[in-house]
Each structure stands twice: as C-alpha cells, then as structure tokens.
Amino acid sequence: MKEDDSNAESTPSKEEIDALLKDMPLFDLKSVKNTLYKRSIRFRVYWLVLMVVTLSYxxxxxxxxxxxxxxxxxxxxxxxxxxxxxxxxxxxLMIAAGTIAINFDRHIDHMFIGIFWVQLYFHISGTLRLIRSLPDGETFSLTTYTIIQSVILLLMLGLIIEERIYQRNLYRL
Amino acid sequence: MLKIAQAVCYVFASLVIALFTLVLTSETFEPRSASASILSQDLSTIRIWIVVTGLSVYSWRAASGQSLRLTLAVLTVVAWIMFFEDYLVLDNVLFVAQHPLATAVQATRPAFLLAVTYVTFKQWELEEA
Incomplete structure (x- = not known):
C-alpha cells in the first residue's frame, strides 16, 4: 500500500506535465536565433556562409x-x-537535422560531426567518380566540385571547433 | 543482447570485407556495362575502406577505453545511407551476385542494420548514465 502511494507521488499529473511543457519552445525560429547569439561571431559567420553556399548549390x-x-x-x-x-x-535532411539541433541547442557538436563524416563520404566518392568519368583534359568540373565540397566541409569543421570551444568555456564556468 | 548485436556487426563486417575483396579481384562478377563496372569498383573500393577504417577505429577506441558513442553514431548513419544508395539507386547497376558470399551479405544486412542501430543507442545510453 505504501509502495502504491510513492508511485502515485512520483508520477506527474496531466496538469503538471502541461505546465512543464507550456513554456518549452518546439520549433521556433527565435530559438535558432537565440542559440546563434549565444555562440561566437565566428560560429555565426560559418553558419551563415554554410547556408549561403547551400542555397547557391x-x-x-x-x-x-x-x-x-x-x-x-x-x-x-x-x-x-x-x-x-x-x-x-x-x-x-542533414541541414534540417543540423537546424533542429541548433534550435534545441542540444548535441550541436555531435550532430555536425555526424554530418561532417557523411559529407566527407559524399565528397570522396563523388570526387572519385568524377576522376574516373571525366574525359582527358577536363579539369574545370573536378576543380569546381572539389572546391564547393571542400568549402562545405571546412565550414562544418569550423562550426564543430567553435561549438567545442563554447562547450568547454561553458563547462569551465 | 548487446554482445549478440556486436557479434552480428563483426560477422557482417567480415563478410563485407571478404565479398568486396572478391569483387575487386575476381572476374566472375559481371555488371551490365563497362561504365557500370567502374561504378561498381569505385563504390566497392570506397566501402571496403570505410568498413576497414570503421572497424579499426571502433576496435582501437574500444580497446583503449575511449568513448564509442559518436564513432558508432557516425558508422550507423553511413551504413544506413549506403543501404539507401544500394536499395534505391544501385539495384540495377551493380552485379546481381549469385555467389554464396554475396547472398550471405544481402541476407545479413537487415540484421546488421538493426544490430548496429541498437548498439549505438545502447552505447549512448550507457555513456550518458
């Protein structure tokens, strides 16, 4: 009987759950903005450039x-x-996942590390395919592709480094 | 359960390495055209390196007691993406393998994907605790 009482106490009521969830932002663009403003200027620049490159692509x-x-x-x-x-x-989908991670301000570094490796796989296999498919003397396509992919990878690496620095500073505080 | 899932992953990785080695060295696997053959070889080469590297990094980190969750997460995502590439796109261009090793890889692949996903979530849970 006593055990039943403690179980009843440990389970929050519907009203309590509603009250807890009431102020929780789900997918609100203000949250992305808030997360970005908590980060360094470099992080914001990398993110912005990444979005611009993606949009251009x-x-x-x-x-x-x-x-x-x-x-x-x-x-x-x-x-x-x-x-x-x-x-x-x-x-x-990876961009969406990265934006969601930023929106919730959770596991941003983990998310971008995952995206980085997948992008690296695309980059290596894509470059290899171009090298094998291109006719002799054609280097423009390969150069353009390599530059675009490398820029995306470098931007993501920058984001990961900046996020790690932010997390380390937060941990020290 | 975790040990069984890990064993499934190791068995699958061994089968894949054996199969890709066979694909790259044997002349019995014949794609539909010369360019398809090159595509098959390219992807096989990249994937064999991913499997070997992934297995080496995982084993090294496990042996040295380092965190495994991120490594596993990355490997799981890449494994699922390669599966989607094969299933959705490359079905008609890659060889239709009749070799028992290829059949074994195809048969164990769903089990591997489930196992590696389970191992990742379990590892994440263990390291969060």
Missing part, C-alpha cells in the same frame, strides 16, 4: 547549371544521376 541544381559538371553527364549512367539526387535529398 540548390539554385545551381534547380537551374540546371550544375548538371553538366556532374559525373552522370560524362558516364551517361542513370545510376550516377540518381545517386546524386539521393545524396542531394540526404544533404537536405
């Missing part, structure tokens, strides 16, 4: 400007094109 994809530079244009394999489409989708 999206615009390049939808305008068709990027298509002639992709491996599928040289290999004439549908699989290459489909692979890029799938990776493009995964890239979007």
């Amino acid at each position: 999206v615009m390049g994809w939808f305008s068709g400007a990027l298509v002639p530079m992709m491996a599928s244009s040289f290999s004439n394999l549908d699989a290459d094109y489909q692979l890029h489409q799938l990776r493009f989708l995964i890239g979007f």
Whole structure:
C-alpha cells in the first residue's frame, strides 16, 4: 500500500506535465536565433556562409547549371544521376537535422560531426567518380566540385571547433 | 543482447570485407556495362575502406577505453545511407551476385542494420548514465 502511494507521488499529473511543457519552445525560429547569439561571431559567420553556399548549390541544381559538371553527364549512367539526387535529398535532411539541433541547442557538436563524416563520404566518392568519368583534359568540373565540397566541409569543421570551444568555456564556468 | 548485436556487426563486417575483396579481384562478377563496372569498383573500393577504417577505429577506441558513442553514431548513419544508395539507386547497376558470399551479405544486412542501430543507442545510453 505504501509502495502504491510513492508511485502515485512520483508520477506527474496531466496538469503538471502541461505546465512543464507550456513554456518549452518546439520549433521556433527565435530559438535558432537565440542559440546563434549565444555562440561566437565566428560560429555565426560559418553558419551563415554554410547556408549561403547551400542555397547557391540548390539554385545551381534547380537551374540546371550544375548538371553538366556532374559525373552522370560524362558516364551517361542513370545510376550516377540518381545517386546524386539521393545524396542531394540526404544533404537536405542533414541541414534540417543540423537546424533542429541548433534550435534545441542540444548535441550541436555531435550532430555536425555526424554530418561532417557523411559529407566527407559524399565528397570522396563523388570526387572519385568524377576522376574516373571525366574525359582527358577536363579539369574545370573536378576543380569546381572539389572546391564547393571542400568549402562545405571546412565550414562544418569550423562550426564543430567553435561549438567545442563554447562547450568547454561553458563547462569551465 | 548487446554482445549478440556486436557479434552480428563483426560477422557482417567480415563478410563485407571478404565479398568486396572478391569483387575487386575476381572476374566472375559481371555488371551490365563497362561504365557500370567502374561504378561498381569505385563504390566497392570506397566501402571496403570505410568498413576497414570503421572497424579499426571502433576496435582501437574500444580497446583503449575511449568513448564509442559518436564513432558508432557516425558508422550507423553511413551504413544506413549506403543501404539507401544500394536499395534505391544501385539495384540495377551493380552485379546481381549469385555467389554464396554475396547472398550471405544481402541476407545479413537487415540484421546488421538493426544490430548496429541498437548498439549505438545502447552505447549512448550507457555513456550518458
């Protein structure tokens, strides 16, 4: 009987749960802004540039400007094109996941480390495919692709480093 | 349960290394075209390195008592992405393997994905505690 009482006390009521959740921001853009303002200027710059590069990439994809530079244009394999489409989708999901992590201000470094490694896999396999597919003397596509991917990776590395510094400083306080 | 899941991951990694080694060295696996063959070889080469590197890093970190959760999380995400790539895109371009080793890899892959996901969540839970 006594045990039942303690169980009843340890379980919050519906009203208590509602009261606790009332002020919890779910997906509010103000939270992304708040998280960014807690970080260093470098973090904010890296994030902004990453978004700009991503947006440019999206615009390049939808305008068709990027298509002639992709491996599928040289290999004439549908699989290459489909692979890029799938990776493009995964890239979007990763951006969404990163934004959600920033919104909730939780596990940002872990999230971006995961994204970094996946992006590195895309970068290495994509570059290898281009090297193998490109005709002799064609270096523009390879250079452009490598630069874009490397910039994205470096920006993410910058975000991870800045987040680690922020977490370390927070821990010291 | 955790030990069983880890064993499934190790068995799968061994099968993949054996299969990819066979693909890269054998002439019995024949894709549909020359360019498909190159794509198959490229992806096999990258993946064999990912599996070998992932297994080495995991084993080294486990042996030296370092945190494993992030390594496992990254490997799990990459494993799922490679699965989606294979299932959604590469089904028609890669060889249709008749070799028993290839069948074994295909058969154990769902079990591996479940096992590695379970190991990651469990490891995260253990290290958070």
